[in-house]
Structure formats: C-alpha cells, structure tokens
Amino acid sequence: MSDVPALPGLAELWRQTTGDEQIRIAVIDGPVDRDHPVLAGANLSRLAGVWPEEGFAGAKAAHGTAVASVIFGRHDGEVSGIAPNCSGLSIPAFSDRRSKTSQLEIARGIELAVEAGAHVINISGGQLSPSGEAEDVLAGAVRLCQERNVLLVAAAGNDGCFCVHVPAALPSVLAVGALDDSGHPLPMSNRGPEYRHQGILAPGENILVAAPGGGTARRTGTSLAAPIVSGVAALLLCLQVRSGRAPDPLAVRAALLAGADPCPFEEPDTCLPYLSGVLNIERAVEAVTTSPIESTEPAAQTPPAEEVHATTTPCACTGAAPPPPAVVVSAEEPAPKQQWNPLVYAMGVLGYDFGTEARRDSFKQIMSAVTMDGTAVPANPYDARQLVDHLEAHPSEARTLIWTLNLELTPIYAIEPTGPYAADVYQLLTRLLSGETAGEEHADYIERIAIPGRLTGRTVRLFSGQDLPVIEVEQRRGIYGWEVNRLVQAATSAADTQPGDTDPQAVNRTLREFLTRVYYDLRNLGATSRDRALNFAATNAFQAAHTISSAVAQGMALDTIQVEKSPFCRIDSDCWDVKLRFFDPENSRRAKRIYRFTIDVSDILPVTLGDVRTWSET
Structure with a gap:
C-alpha cells in the first residue's frame, strides 16, 4: 500500500x-x-x-x-x-x-x-x-x-x-x-x-x-x-x-x-x-x-483578447464569429479581499421552465385553446408565443414560472424577481420573452438579454433535473434586451455625426461582428469582475456604436478587445478598462487606433466612468 x-x-x-x-x-x-x-x-x-x-x-x-x-x-x-x-x-x-x-x-x-x-x-x-x-x-x-x-x-x-x-x-x-x-x-x-x-x-x-x-x-x-x-x-x-x-x-x-x-x-x-x-x-x-x-x-505572453462596449440601450449582433481570441488581464492584479462576490452581470437568452409535470400541466389547463386551421386545439405551454399571450393576459402567472438565463441551450442561472418592484421585473421579463419570439426582421426582435443580479446561495431544480443557482433581481434598472434592428438604426445615426464619409452598411457589419465576437467567443458566467465589465461593455452598445462609427469612418476594422484592471478608480470601487483596437485591413503599416474606457463594477449595476480615451498605436 x-x-x-x-x-x-x-x-x-x-x-x-x-x-x-x-x-x-x-x-x-x-x-x-x-x-x-x-x-x-x-x-x-x-x-x-x-x-x-x-x-x-x-x-x-x-x-x-x-x-x-x-x-x-x-x-x-x-x-x-x-x-x-x-x-x-x-x-x-x-x-x-x-x-x-x-x-x-x-x-x-x-x-x-x-x-x-x-x-x-x-x-x-x-x-x-x-x-x-x-x-x-x-x-x-x-x-x-x-x-x-x-x-x-x-x-x-x-x-x-x-x-x-x-x-x-x-x-x-x-x-x-x-x-x-x-x-x-x-x-x-x-x-x-x-x-x-x-x-x-x-x-x-x-x-x-x-x-x-x-x-x-x-x-x-x-x-x-x-x-x-x-x-x-x-x-x-x-x-x-x-x-x-x-x-x-x-x-x-x-x-x-x-x-x-x-x-x-x-x-x-x-x-x-x-x-x-x-x-x-x-x-x-x-x-x-x-x-x-x-x-x-x-x-503576459497570452495573446490579446476581446470585449465590448455600449450604453444603456439595447444591443444587436448577427453573422459568423471569427476565430476565438484570448482575454488579456493584468497579471499584477491583487487578490480579492473577500472570498465571494455575489454580484452577477450576465448575458444570454431568456428562457423558462416549469420545474415539475404538475406545474406544466396546470399551465396547459389554464391557458386558452388556440385555433389552427379553424380547429381549436389545447394550448402548448412550451410554445413561447402562446405562453407570452397568456402572461400578458394574466401577469401574476409569471411568478409561478422558473425564469432562466441561458448560454444558448444551457441554463446558467434562475432569475427570481424580488422586493417591491418584483411585479415590474416580471412584466419586463414577459416583454423580453415576447421580443425573443418576434421575427428577426421585426422592430421589437430581441436576440439576447443582460441581467444584473445578486447570487442568493440557493438553487432551484429544473424539470430536467439540473440545479441552477438563483440570482435575485430587485428592479428593472439594468435589464436590457439586445434589440438588433433598433441598434442598427442607432449606429447609423451615430455614423452620420462622424466626420468623413461613413458607410452605414460598414458600420452595421462591423457592429454586428463586434457583438457576435463578444458573445460567442467570450461567453462567460458574468460572475467575475472582469466578465461583468466585459458584459456591461457589450450591453452599453450606444457608446460602442459611436466608437465603431468613428473608426469605420477612417476605413478601419475591429482587431482585438482587451480587459485590464484599471489604474484609475475611485476609493472602494472595482474598476476595469475595456480597450478596443482597430486596424486598417488594407494597410498593415498604418498605425492602429485604440479606444479605451473605464467601467466600475462595484455596484450591482456597472457604470462607465469618464469619457472614451483614444490614441494611435504603431
């Protein structure tokens, strides 16, 4: 032995x-x-x-x-x-x-x-x-x-x-x-x-x-x-x-x-x-x-990585994702003072679950029948469009669902509205689910959402048997849907304010690539300070629209996105710098353009500090 x-x-x-x-x-x-x-x-x-x-x-x-x-x-x-x-x-x-x-x-x-x-x-x-x-x-x-x-x-x-x-x-x-x-x-x-x-x-x-x-x-x-x-x-x-x-x-x-x-x-x-x-x-x-x-x-030898910006406006992205980058984080970052930070700012797709067969069947019995080809058929609670119609008619029913945040098909959190504004949050979740069920060409189409919350230490069991950590959401503030088509319009408007001849289609294409790379290449749980900063930067898409419009107007394309611990911060805050690097795809000798802004993630809702800083890099 x-x-x-x-x-x-x-x-x-x-x-x-x-x-x-x-x-x-x-x-x-x-x-x-x-x-x-x-x-x-x-x-x-x-x-x-x-x-x-x-x-x-x-x-x-x-x-x-x-x-x-x-x-x-x-x-x-x-x-x-x-x-x-x-x-x-x-x-x-x-x-x-x-x-x-x-x-x-x-x-x-x-x-x-x-x-x-x-x-x-x-x-x-x-x-x-x-x-x-x-x-x-x-x-x-x-x-x-x-x-x-x-x-x-x-x-x-x-x-x-x-x-x-x-x-x-x-x-x-x-x-x-x-x-x-x-x-x-x-x-x-x-x-x-x-x-x-x-x-x-x-x-x-x-x-x-x-x-x-x-x-x-x-x-x-x-x-x-x-x-x-x-x-x-x-x-x-x-x-x-x-x-x-x-x-x-x-x-x-x-x-x-x-x-x-x-x-x-x-x-x-x-x-x-x-x-x-x-x-x-x-x-x-x-x-x-x-x-x-x-x-x-x-x-220090890890290749640069990617991340995102924006403001308190919905976001969008489509298109094929490029090869995944690595994320650069300062190696000098000090160890956290506490063992566990309960704050979460996560991105994903909104979903729902019934937890048990009995709860699922109760929805099926309560929901109104639907007419298909002139024939009334029982409601299908797994049809998100039918469920949204039911929740809009009976708002209190939203409380009996298990709302989930998913990375594609994988649930990562259970969302539990709480406090005096819980009813408002449930109403917003219903609207966001409605947006996800809209067609991709619809003005209200929502591709994914961002949720600020606080981990509770509790879990809930889904119908599949998976146990999910529960995050509490106390207010509507900070919950955003990535409304693709409206964001494209905002980006185009931002481009019109930039000097030079900016191609709206180029702005559209670059913005979609930008957000796609963040979501698909850098998917995360939104629990670390760095990831919360990254996810808020992605959600803060209005600022990104202005930034990208300025770079695209100069014929440049997005190269890398980095997140680093910020040397500039307020007392008792947790600040991170998100840095976007643009390059000229037609002239490799041209200096790269850097855009950098700071995000404070010490509160349940992150906030951008100061103005975007920009400079050239050889």
Whole structure:
C-alpha cells in the first residue's frame, strides 16, 4: 500500500516547510467534513453562498473529504496531509443531488477559486472528451487561471483507456495520473497524447484518507494522486515565499514537469501510460530553490483578447464569429479581499421552465385553446408565443414560472424577481420573452438579454433535473434586451455625426461582428469582475456604436478587445478598462487606433466612468 509520508523527498521538504497560510489551495470537489479529527485545526473554509449545504452521507462528500485530507490532514492525526499549514478553500461543486458534475459547474468553481485568491486549484474529477476540447465556459475558466497565474491541477481520469478528461487535457493544466503500489502506472489511469507534455504520475493506490464521520479508509485512483501533486506544488510555492520571491504557480508547474522521472522504457507505446514522467519531489525542490525555472506560459505572453462596449440601450449582433481570441488581464492584479462576490452581470437568452409535470400541466389547463386551421386545439405551454399571450393576459402567472438565463441551450442561472418592484421585473421579463419570439426582421426582435443580479446561495431544480443557482433581481434598472434592428438604426445615426464619409452598411457589419465576437467567443458566467465589465461593455452598445462609427469612418476594422484592471478608480470601487483596437485591413503599416474606457463594477449595476480615451498605436 502507498504510504504518502514515505514519498521520496517529502520528508526533507517537510523539514523546510509544511505550508504557509499565505498560500491558498482550493479544492473543487464534493462537500468536505471539516469537523473530521484529521482536519481539526486546518485553515480550511467552505465557499458559502453558491451551492446549498449538504450532509456528508453521500459518495461525493466521501470523495471531497478524502481529497481534502490528502492535502490538509494534520501531522499528529491518522492521515498526514501534504501541506497542512497552507490555507484551504472547499468549493463543493460536486453534489449527490446529480449523478454527474457538469463542465459548467466545474467552470463556476474555477472562477470562484481564482476570485478568492487561490494559488493552486485541485480538481479530482472531470468529463471524458473524445476531442480533448472543453465547452466554452470551462475553456474560458482554465484560460483565466493561466492569465492570473493560478496552477490548475486535475486528475487524468480512471477509465483505463487511451482517452482524455477535461479539464486535465486542456493546455496550461497540470494533469495527474496514478501509480500503483509497486511504482508502475495504475491500469485504470487514463493516458493519451494530450497528457504527454502536461501530465505526471503520482501514487494513487490504497491511499489512506479521512472518511466523513471520523473514520479513515483507503482509496485508489487518479483522484488521490492529484491532491498529492497539488500539495507538493503548494509547498514549492511556500519555498518561493520563504526566499523572498513572489509565488509563481506556473513556474512551479514547469519545475514539476521538468523534474519528473522519465519513462524507463524506450518504446513510445509502452511509455504512453507514464505521461511526461513520474513525480520527483527532490528535483522539483532543487529547481525551485537553486535554479528557479521561469514559467513556460506566463500571463503576459497570452495573446490579446476581446470585449465590448455600449450604453444603456439595447444591443444587436448577427453573422459568423471569427476565430476565438484570448482575454488579456493584468497579471499584477491583487487578490480579492473577500472570498465571494455575489454580484452577477450576465448575458444570454431568456428562457423558462416549469420545474415539475404538475406545474406544466396546470399551465396547459389554464391557458386558452388556440385555433389552427379553424380547429381549436389545447394550448402548448412550451410554445413561447402562446405562453407570452397568456402572461400578458394574466401577469401574476409569471411568478409561478422558473425564469432562466441561458448560454444558448444551457441554463446558467434562475432569475427570481424580488422586493417591491418584483411585479415590474416580471412584466419586463414577459416583454423580453415576447421580443425573443418576434421575427428577426421585426422592430421589437430581441436576440439576447443582460441581467444584473445578486447570487442568493440557493438553487432551484429544473424539470430536467439540473440545479441552477438563483440570482435575485430587485428592479428593472439594468435589464436590457439586445434589440438588433433598433441598434442598427442607432449606429447609423451615430455614423452620420462622424466626420468623413461613413458607410452605414460598414458600420452595421462591423457592429454586428463586434457583438457576435463578444458573445460567442467570450461567453462567460458574468460572475467575475472582469466578465461583468466585459458584459456591461457589450450591453452599453450606444457608446460602442459611436466608437465603431468613428473608426469605420477612417476605413478601419475591429482587431482585438482587451480587459485590464484599471489604474484609475475611485476609493472602494472595482474598476476595469475595456480597450478596443482597430486596424486598417488594407494597410498593415498604418498605425492602429485604440479606444479605451473605464467601467466600475462595484455596484450591482456597472457604470462607465469618464469619457472614451483614444490614441494611435504603431
């Protein structure tokens, strides 16, 4: 059986450090029994306010408690954790209320961990991906880790096949496979070409762990190997801090990969289960302490990204999206002062759900029959147009629906109007749903909406069985619909005020491309400060119309959009600069034109500060 304290090189590393509270490790997993004696005294908190509290009787809680104990188990207890004196954050994204954890929930957990100041994030889970690619929201969350210099450690999976899991298979992630008791790759540990340069093996068979309720158990799998690597990475960060350097998680990732023991065989096929090598703690310590390795993927080298502007007017976009960019965020951004910011400013498509068959059938019975080809037929509550007609005639019925905000077909939030203006908000939601059902050529057609809200810590279960976080919306202010055709008219009017000969069709085309790229290439959950600024910039389309009209009038096209932490801000505010870069597609030597404006996202409704600033860039 594997004895974690007997890992080669670990005892010597422990003589130097068993952790530092300045280094934070986030565990995205099932609920953790923090009252377990093994974890007593650990600086391990639970991220509250996003997922509901659960008991510890289920399999997900057993998994989460086991993983946390491998990292934070106190050394005078039954389970000696790798880094017991680091600070920890339990993010219970895995739940026994659902059979599988979605990529959406993993992405949500990653974003929250980054915002909470995590240096290392451990994910002992994932989903099989034949292509090695992830859904947009998960890919964006992993990209956020790279931009903010956060090390994401993920289990390679236990399918025992030539296959890959996400997020483990994504670039910049440190994938971890498992060794058996004899030091050979565990047969159940996944392998594949995606892991060859970003994965290492660590012990994963018969690992002693804490079990909810006070006992211990032995567990096997890549889920136990991953926290071993996460703990070692955290201790290496502690060594950096002790030497007077700033913690550099991505440099630690490079040191772990560079110091791994290579496959002992020569045949490439035989070496596939070894990924890029086996964890070697001594070499990693030497790399960090004597000849520090630079990060191979620093945030500063990430290619520029995209984002949007506008004002408090509806927005629009159509057309094909160009290849996705990456988002640039200042690597110098300080860690947040709080663990969780409940504010959300999200974009998506408005939807609705009944929750249960009984509620659906009640609508079907109450709604008026419709006439088709002269014949009266029962109402269809899934027909949004019929439902809108019913809600307009009976406004109070809107309260019995579960209103959702969706990224295309995936619900991400349940919208719950609350407070004295709840009736007004329900009325507005009905109007927005009506706009979504209008034809694309209709003046009132709405392509998507933007919602400011506050996370409640509650969830609601949809008819499909999916649990959604509930956001409360207290007033109509800040809820906007992207009214495509009206925005085109506004953009054309803005173009007429610009000097020079501006082609209205060019303004139309560029504006649609602008908003399409923001929504499709940079889709997000609207929970981080950066994403709230980006989404408000997209919604604030009137300002974008003026900006784009000015650039298009000079024969320029949109190149990139960047979001950076703003150096200019008011006291106790949270300000971000959105920067649009335009270029001349017919003359690459011509100077680029930069437009930059600042958004304060400290309130539930973001606000633009000052005027747009513009300059030329060679």
